[in-house]
Amino acid sequence: MNEDQNLRGKTEREIRQKLLQAIFELRMPPGARLTESVLADAFDVSRTVIRLVIARMTQDGVLVKRPNGATCVASPTRSEISQILRVRRMVEPEIAGDLARSYKKLSFAPIVEHLRKEELARTSGSYGDLVRLTGEFHLHLAELSGNRFLFNLIYQLQALVCLGVVMYTNTEIACPEDEHRQIADSIMSGDDESAAELMVHHLDHVEENILSSSKQHIHFNETLKWLSGE
Ligand SMILES: [Zn+2]
Missing domain, CATH: 1.10.10.10 (Winged helix-like DNA-binding domain superfamily/Winged helix DNA-binding domain)
Known part of the structure; x- marks a missing residue:
């Protein structure tokens, strides 16, 4: 069995x-x-x-x-994606800030490896992989928090946003280039304020990209x- x-x-x-x-x-x-x-x-x-x-x-x-x-x-409609991103803005800056505050106790190897994969998918033009990976970056952060309720929440919310990205963006990048790396750098250097702030801006940019583009x-x-x- x-x-x-x-x-x-x-x-x-x-x-x-x-x-x-x-x-x-x-x-x-x-x-x-x-x-x-x-x-x-x-x-x-x-x-x-x-x-x-x-x-x-x-x-x-x-x-x-x-x-x-x-x-x-x-x-999901654009309005539903907006609502989802609103929830994410309430939660994810907090996650980023918390991780930065405990950066000395955490192992960031999975994040570093993940950023390498994102870069590879970006340069090789594997669009489906890139969309999946950009969502997974946020999952890695939730996982690092060690809180399974947060992880489950972000798991569901990021999957729907990825769907919104493929439905509503014409550009191939909805998670703008380098923003994940900047967030990761702030967390890994223990700068909680900037990690949280960068996360807010990042989720704003994702929303702007989804709301401002025409349907694919x-x-x-x-x-x-x-x-x-x-
Ligand atoms: Zn992202």
Whole structure:
């Protein structure tokens, strides 16, 4: 039983990452309907595994259940994204400040490694990866706080903002270049005031980018073929 759970857990995670990538690259655009049987065939796994994946992603807010029972990729409005970012502005500057205040006790290796990956995705033009990674930066900070309630909150909020980024920005960067590094530098040097302030400005910039740009063209072809590839 343990072996089955481990195997299934690994598969679930891989499938979720692949689906998130498909969503962030707009191969599965907001509003697209997902069915258990088609996904099970595409990934060559049982419908039970797909059901678990869908349940988890629905909990995260990336997928939504329609009243008719259909499961679709969520399509938050600009106003909803604004509300989400308002909540994030209440919480994340506090996280950044707290981390800076305890910088001597923390290990920042995961953050440094993460910034390297972001830079790589930025220079190689892997848009889906970059969107996912820019969200994950904020998750790393929440994780460092050691507070699992904060982590769960930021997990859900950042996933929906990533969706907003792919829906509403034309530029490829919604988390402006270098801002993550500046925030990280302030935290790692113990400058709590500037870490908190930079986080506020950063979330403002993300919101400005989402609210000020026109809607991106959505393409949705060869998705299942792409999903089953590899
Ligand atoms: Zn960011």
